[in-house]
Structure formats: structure tokens, C-alpha cells
Amino acid sequence: MHIHPQLLQDCHALGHFEICHVLLHRNAIVPWFILVPATDQIDLLDLPAETRTTVMQEGEAISRYLKSKLDYPKVNFAALGNVVPQLHIHIIGRKPGDDCWPAPVWGNLNGAAEYKPAELDAMQRVLVQEFGMQLND
Amino acid sequence: MHIHPQLLQDCHALGHFEICHVLLHRNAIVPWFILVPATDQIDLLDLPAETRTTVMQEGEAISRYLKSKLDYPKVNFAALGNVVPQLHIHIIGRKPGDDCWPAPVWGNLNGAAEYKPAELDAMQRVLVQEFGMQLND
Numbered sequence: 001m002h003i004h005p006q007l008l009q010d011c012h013a014l015g016h017f018e019i020c021h022v023l024l025h026r027n028a029i030v031p032w033f034i035l036v037p038a039t040d041q042i043d044l045l046d047l048p049a050e051t052r053t054t055v056m057q058e059g060e061a062i063s064r065y066l067k068s069k070l071d072y073p074k075v076n077f078a079a080l081g082n083v084v085p086q087l088h089i090h091i092i093g094r095k096p097g098d099d100c101w102p103a104p105v106w107g108n109l110n111g112a113a114e115y116k117p118a119e120l121d122a123m124q125r126v127l128v129q130e131f132g133m134q135l136n137d
Numbered sequence: 138m139h140i141h142p143q144l145l146q147d148c149h150a151l152g153h154f155e156i157c158h159v160l161l162h163r164n165a166i167v168p169w170f171i172l173v174p175a176t177d178q179i180d181l182l183d184l185p186a187e188t189r190t191t192v193m194q195e196g197e198a199i200s201r202y203l204k205s206k207l208d209y210p211k212v213n214f215a216a217l218g219n220v221v222p223q224l225h226i227h228i229i230g231r232k233p234g235d236d237c238w239p240a241p242v243w244g245n246l247n248g249a250a251e252y253k254p255a256e257l258d259a260m261q262r263v264l265v266q267e268f269g270m271q272l273n274d
Contacts, residue, residue, distance in 0.1 A: 043212050045193070045200035045228070053190055056182070063182035075180050078215035082231060082239035091182070094219060102219035106241050 001038050004086040010034075012115065014124050015133040017058040019051060020089070022133055024123070028113040030105060031070055031093040033062045042087050044079035059091055061131040066093035069126055076104065138175050141223040147171075149252065151261050152270040154195040156188060157226075159270055161260070165250040167242060168207055168230040170199045179224050181216035196228055198268040203230035206263055213241065 003013075003021060011023035011034055019039075025032035037055050041047050047055065063075045072093030079089045092105055100108040115123075127133040140150075140158060148160035148171055156176075162169035174192050178184050184192065200212045209230030216226045229242055237245040252260075264270040 043200065044214050045197045045212055049190070049194070052193055053186070056189055056193065057186070060182045063180065074219065075182055076215070076217045076219065077181050078213070078217070078241075080213045080215065080241055082211065082213070082241070104215075104217055104219070104241060104243050108244075 001036075003036055004084050004088075006084045007034060007036060007086070007088060012120055013136060014120070014127065015135045017061070017133060019054050020058045021136075022062070022127070023088075024115070024120070026114065027109060028115045028119075029099045029109055029111040031066055031072065032105060033066075033091045035059055035062065035089040035091065037087055037089070039087060042081055042085055044087065044089065047087075055089070059089060061127075061133070062091045065127060065131050066091070069130075078104075080106070138173075140173055141221050141225075143221045144171060144173060144223070144225060149257055150273060151257070151264065152272045154198070154270060156191050157195045158273075159199070159264070160225075161252070161257070163251065164246060165252045165256075166236045166246055166248040168203055168209065169242060170203075170228045172196055172199065172226040172228065174224055174226070176224060179218055179222055181224065181226065184224075192226070196226060198264075198270070199228045202264060202268050203228070206267075215241075217243070 011025050014022045014024050016022055020035035020037045023034040066072045066075055070093055072095055074094040076092040076094050099111045148162050151159045151161050157172035157174045160171040203209045203212055207230055209232055211231040213229040213231050236248045
């Protein structure tokens with residue numbers, strides 16, 4: 001599946017579910033996942049109902065990971081796509097006092113941090129073992 | 138159903154679907170709907186699957202209205218809730234050259250405009266007649 005080069009530049013590719021590729025924004029200042037469904041539609045609400053239901057289930061898996069494993073009380077969910085036209089869905093762990101709370105992340109993150117390779121490996125392992133993600137070939 | 142006072146202050150209450158109240162942001166510079174589901178959950182991805190499916194169908198009706206009746210090519214979809222904790226879903230018609238394109242609307246709208254009562258009446262009528270919305274008692 002083709003993924004827009006801007007998304008690949010901004011993110012680590014962690015794996016995939018049935019429909020969505022699972023990307024993780026390189027800026028570790030907040031845990032910011034981006035799901036990219038295999039579709040030509042550009043808007044979430046234009047997806048066929050069955051596809052959208054599966055996409056939302058895959059998003060729910062990421063949200064449960066953020067809440068149960070990373071202890072984030074709040075998850076922001078958004079499909080915008082004004083800059084990168086390929087449909088992609090932001091799922092972001094948020095908490096009071098984080099880098100730009102309560103503002104949305106877009107354009108408002110001040111800090112920056114990088115994931116260490118061991119951190120990425122650990123996240124991948126948990127997502128595969130407990131949340132149904134599959135590794136990419 | 139209780140709706141958070143900040144939402145009622147910011148929006149016109151147009152009607153409701155089966156699960157969601159339909160609000161319209163008072164700033165008419167972009168067509169900005171806010172759906173408020175009848176639920177105590179605060180995050181979209183925590184809704185029971187059946188409820189979430191219906192909420193997404195109701196959002197799809199608003200999106201179809203924005204695209205087919207108001208000629209917006211793009212719809213932004215987001216459930217954030219960092220400021221107002223009650224679950225509410227933003228569904229916003231967007232197009233290149235609009236007030237803050239391509240930025241997200243939150244914190245980025247420069248202009249302001251008001252809906253005229255006749256405009257609100259016309260929107261309500263179309264949403265009821267063609268998109269399944271019901272008027273509030």
C-alpha cells in the first residue's frame with residue numbers, strides 16, 4: 001500500500017491491522033499514533049459503513065493501548081487531512097499538563113523528543129501481543 | 138439531556154438524531170457542526186461499538202449535507218474534548234482558501250460572521266426533510 005511520503009517522513013511505521021497501517025509520530029513529546037486505512041477515500045465519513053466500523057475498531061485498539069498501558073486518561077481523535085490529502089486518523093494520548101494541554105497538538109507542540117529503538121521495539125511487541133497489530137513484512 | 142453550558146453558549150441547537158444532539162457553531166465563517174451524543178463516556182473510542190456505529194452514521198448525514206448542499210469538498214472530523222469534557226464531535230466543512238485553510242479551526246479562525254435567523258431556519262428544514270434530523274421539542 002502506498003503511504004504519503006510526508007506521513008512516512010513524520011512517523012515510524014510500526015505495523016498494521018486488517019485495514020489500517022499503524023504509524024507513530026516521531027515526536028515522542030506526546031504519544032501520537034496515525035492510522036492510515038487502505039482506501040482511496042479522503043474523508044472518514046465517506047468510507048463504506050463496514051469499512052468505517054473496522055477502522056474505528058482498530059482505532060479503539062490503539063486507544064485502549066494508550067489508556068491501559070501508557071496511563072493516558074484522554075484520547076484525542078481526528079481525521080483532518082487539509083495538508084496531507086491521504087486519509088489518516090490521529091489518535092493521541094493526552095493529559096492535563098502535557099506539552100500543549102489543553103490545545104490540540106497541531107501547530108501547538110513546543111517540545112520535541114525522540115523514541116529510542118528499544119522503546120519502539122517494546123511498543124511494537126505489546127501492540128502485537130495484546131492489541132492485535134501485525135508486523136509489516 | 139444535559140448539554141455543557143459552554144457548548145450551548147458557542148452554538149445554535151438545531152435538532153437531534155437518534156443519539157446525537159445537533160449543534161451549529163455560531164461563527165458562520167466556516168460551517169461547523171458539533172454532535173453531542175447522549176452518553177456519559179468522554180471519548181469517542183470508548184463508546185460501545187453499536188452506539189459508535191450509530192454516532193458515525195449521524196455524523197455521515199451531516200457530512201453529506203456539507204458536501205452535497207453546501208458544496209464543501211472536504212470535511213474535518215474530530216473528537217477532542219480537552220476543554221469541554223462532555224463528548225462532542227466536530228464536523229466542519231472545509232475548502233482551500235477558507236478562513237484558516239489548511240490549519241485546523243481550533244484557535245485559528247480569524248474572521249467572524251453570524252447566521253441570520255432565516256439561514257438557520259433553511260438549514261434546519263433541509264436537515265429534517267433530507268437528512269433525518271428531528272427538531273427539538
